[in-house]
Amino acid sequence: GKVCDLSGWWKNDLGSKMLVEKVDSQGNFLGEYHTAVSSTQKPIKPSPLVGSQHLDADGRCTFGFTVNWSFSDSTAVFVGQCFGEDSKEEVLQTSWLLREKVDSQQDDWKATRVGHNTFKRI
Numbered sequence: 001g002k003v004c005d006l007s008g009w010w011k012n013d014l015g016s017k018m019l020v021e022k023v024d025s026q027g028n029f030l031g032e033y034h035t036a037v038s039s040t041q042k043p044i045k046p047s048p049l050v051g052s053q054h055l056d057a058d059g060r061c062t063f064g065f066t067v068n069w070s071f072s073d074s075t076a077v078f079v080g081q082c083f084g085e086d087s088k089e090e091v092l093q094t095s096w097l098l099r100e101k102v103d104s105q106q107d108d109w110k111a112t113r114v115g116h117n118t119f120k121r122i
């Protein structure tokens with residue numbers, strides 16, 4: 001069967017782009033995330049990501065990664081699964097949590113956003 005190897009460039013429906021560099025034999029990878037959107041006023045910059053994937057032979061591996069935003073004090077974590085039927089194009093269905101930095105615990109309740117998003121290869 002076809003292993004789902006996440007390495008390469010991906011784009012989601014917000015227009016954000018992600019590069020996954022080499023996936024090692026344990027499924028670990030590094031990369032960078034170029035977000036098209038942000039909740040901050042600061043200029044957007046590429047940000048490093050660290051993650052790991054399963055290496056199932058069925059092209060439908062699960063994965064997770066963390067993005068340490070280089071231009072804001074927030075952090076995002078993504079989890080998802082690759083759907084790569086042999087003939088059809090590969091799609092990553094993901095859910096994410098974005099944790100922004102708040103000044104006090106009184107604001108902790110509103111500090112985490114959740115979402116979902118689909119990535120396709122570019």
Ligand SMILES: CC(=O)N1C(=O)N[C@@H]2[C@H](CCCCC(=O)O)SC[C@@H]21
Binds near residue numbers: 012039075
């Ligand atoms: C995939 C997806 O929906 N998102 C995407 O591609 N960019 C936004 C967020 C970017 C956060 C930038 C740093 C900040 O604003 O603090 S992470 C979830 C969302």
